[in-house]
Amino acid sequence: MAPGERYSVEERTAEIEALVTERGQISFTELLGAAPTLGWAVVTFIALLDLYRRIVIDLEQNELFTDILIKKKERPAVPGATT
16 A cells, blocks of 8 residues: 555455455564555454454464464354255
């Protein structure tokens, strides 16, 4: 995104959901990229919170101040459901 460009939480949420679906997991650092702006970091974090709230992803951080790992939420099989 270009400097000064407005970021869409909805678009970022869809991007992250697609990445996690494709890869299974991704780190917060990877999502931010090489030189993130504050706006990009905030939109990315809000998108992650929305995905977590909707039970699309799991968030894991092993120690304080370490990278956050974003994983696709594994939904348990529903008894009697067909795949």
